[in-house]
Amino acid sequence: MKTLTSLALELGKHLAASGQTVTTAESCTGGGIAYVLTEIAGSSAWFESGFVTYSNKAKEDMxxxxxxxxxxHGAVSEPVVAEMAKGALDAAGADFAVAVSGVAGPGGGSKDKPVGMVCFGWALKNGQVITDTQHFTGDRHQIRVATIEHSLRRLLVEIQN
Structure with missing residues (x-):
């Protein structure tokens, strides 16, 4: 958790300095990214909102x-996380958004979408959307923590650009 806290602190520092905000749209992490970000005192200055869109209906409605x-494409796909990130960015009026959807396990995987497969989307206010797919190993908790860490690391890169 220390790495996640360090990443969140650094993100907060950059966002606060630039007067920008971030939002999240999360499926497999169940709000874990938002939790890590809001563990930082003063995060209300730069964390806009979080959407936990676990079901397909929530992804559509929220x-x-x-x-x-x-x-x-199915819920675990780059096209879906791209739409999740863009939708969260628009709904929150934020400068940056991160979206995740994956198979954290222990069940639910398939040959095409195995346990540990997670799709990521980052949307920027300038209209750019970046997507990525990673394959993590470990148990459900480890996969979710790795997902949070990867999402924050890439978000930090985009904020610093």
């Missing part, structure tokens, strides 16, 4: 993921 995208 952050505007289209039924067509969900049907064509």
């Amino acid at each position: 952050v505007g993921v289209s039924l067509e995208t969900l049907a064509a």
Whole structure:
């Protein structure tokens, strides 16, 4: 958790200095990214909101993921996290958004989408959307922590650019 706290502190420092904000749209982490960010005192100055969109219906209703995208690609896909990130950014009016959807296990995996597969999306106010897919190993907790860490590390890179 220390690494996550360090990352959140650094993110907060950069966001506060620039007067910018961040939001999250989370599925497999169940709000874990938002939790880590809001553990930082003063985070209300730069953390806008968090959307826990665990179900497909929540992804559609809360952050505007289209039924067509969900049907064509499934919830664990780069097209879905791209829409999640854009939708969260728009709904929150933030400068940055991070979205995650994956298979944390221990069940629920398939040949095409095994346990440990997590898709990431980062949306920037300038319209840019970045996506990435990672394959983590470990138990459910380890996969979720690795997901939070990866999302924060890439978010920090984008904030510093």
